Amino acid sequence: MNAPAKKLRVATTSLAGCFGCHMSFLDIDERILKLVELVEFDRSPITDIKHCGPCDLGLVEGGVCNAENVHVLREFRANCKILVAVGACAVNGGLPAQRNHLDLRDILEEVYETEGGLARGSKIPNDPELPLPLDKVHPIHEVVKIDYFLPGCPPPADAIWKFLTDLIAGRTPVMGHGLLHYD
Amino acid sequence: MTGTFTLDGREIAFEPGQTVMQAALAAGVFVPHLCYHPEFRPHGSCKLCTMKINGRPATSCTMPAVAGMEVESDTAEINDKRRMLVQMLLVEGNHFCPSCEMSGNCKLQALGYTLGVMTPHFTHFFPDRPVDASHPEMLLDFNRCILCELCIRASAEVDKKNVFALSGRGMKKHLVVNAESGRLADTDFAATDKAAEVCPVGVILKKRRGFAVPIGKRTYDIKPINEQAERFKPVAPTVREKA
Ligand code: SF4
Ligand code: SF4
Ligand code: FES
Numbered sequence: 001m002n003a004p005a006k007k008l009r010v011a012t013t014s015l016a017g018c019f020g021c022h023m024s025f026l027d028i029d030e031r032i033l034k035l036v037e038l039v040e041f042d043r044s045p046i047t048d049i050k051h052c053g054p055c056d057l058g059l060v061e062g063g064v065c066n067a068e069n070v071h072v073l074r075e076f077r078a079n080c081k082i083l084v085a086v087g088a089c090a091v092n093g094g095l096p097a098q099r100n101h102l103d104l105r106d107i108l109e110e111v112y113e114t115e116g117g118l119a120r121g122s123k124i125p126n127d128p129e130l131p132l133p134l135d136k137v138h139p140i141h142e143v144v145k146i147d148y149f150l151p152g153c154p155p156p157a158d159a160i161w162k163f164l165t166d167l168i169a170g171r172t173p174v175m176g177h178g179l180l181h182y183d
Numbered sequence: 184m185t186g187t188f189t190l191d192g193r194e195i196a197f198e199p200g201q202t203v204m205q206a207a208l209a210a211g212v213f214v215p216h217l218c219y220h221p222e223f224r225p226h227g228s229c230k231l232c233t234m235k236i237n238g239r240p241a242t243s244c245t246m247p248a249v250a251g252m253e254v255e256s257d258t259a260e261i262n263d264k265r266r267m268l269v270q271m272l273l274v275e276g277n278h279f280c281p282s283c284e285m286s287g288n289c290k291l292q293a294l295g296y297t298l299g300v301m302t303p304h305f306t307h308f309f310p311d312r313p314v315d316a317s318h319p320e321m322l323l324d325f326n327r328c329i330l331c332e333l334c335i336r337a338s339a340e341v342d343k344k345n346v347f348a349l350s351g352r353g354m355k356k357h358l359v360v361n362a363e364s365g366r367l368a369d370t371d372f373a374a375t376d377k378a379a380e381v382c383p384v385g386v387i388l389k390k391r392r393g394f395a396v397p398i399g400k401r402t403y404d405i406k407p408i409n410e411q412a413e414r415f416k417p418v419a420p421t422v423r424e425k426a
Binding site: 085088091092093094095097098100101136138139141142146148149150151153174175177178180181182183 | 277281307
């Protein structure tokens, strides 16, 4: 593939995810050298840039489980020409959404106050620095418009590679057998 | 009636009494389906098998084959509709494939793959459906039920036990267990029942058997479902009636 005249600017983030999708991304191994000829990174755990500037592409791992996730997701949508839901949690809430049929207060009480093994006097954390949890975990397409979806828990490195190279080459990404899976 | 019809331009022969879907599967052409099972009478409820027959949409699993029909199936228009059906089923239940024992062997998931369902698209219902783990050998995870009624049919027609039924209407329709307590343990259900093996998704599961086959070796890891038409070939009507 020929390098584009100008490198594409890419931002990535993990919302209510486990960083597994980012790890899978790094699993493209030495292909990352090829990738950095084609793209440069903006806000991302890879660069540690804290806020997103104008970008060509935004990759979002994880669903939305707290107020901060919503702000970050909106910042990505406002800045990225193309926004992609990467991985099961971004696509359908994933395993964090398995709390959705439980009452949020009940969960917090059980985890921080009543479960065995906690230090005496443990309380639900209430620091103003902490983002407030939402009562339900949502897939990101329920909050902002998403242009592409790449399912998988995580999507395999080959799927991420195929997706990015298709997109950079101006093709609609197509995932064949073995690259598209929901688990 | 015997004869042939055309399916996406290809000539398909059929035997007396065969449906469009049976003839297609017998000829090795895969037809997306969820509520169809070769050993049971067609049900016509999931609509995944819908085709355009002489220009009009119809469920191919219930439509008797007639000589000279012109049938369309694998077209962009019809597959769009099928994709939407899969998406609606995905948001209506709780389908978390990474933690599902059926993953890799599930028809709903496999159809999502071959139809290219990249997103559930619609807003999730996230319903509250507690599991029933009361039975010593079997687990019921209602979160994944797509209401195909195969377990109901198998339990009533083959096992002669009537363990399952549907209750409620419209949005509230759901699978129930026919026991006063509503618990599977309080029925005569057995792990050897036909109803224990027909679920196309991950509801009726054998305990202590989950994730036995590693990723990469499961049914639809090996080949996509649309390349496994032979697995769904019709069986002789006599076998079907006995079933
Ligand atoms: S039943 Fe099928 S679609 Fe649903 S969670 Fe299990 S594998 Fe996924
Ligand atoms: S439990 Fe399985 S077989 Fe029974 S109706 Fe639900 S999806 Fe169909
Ligand atoms: S397979 Fe025909 S309607 Fe379900």
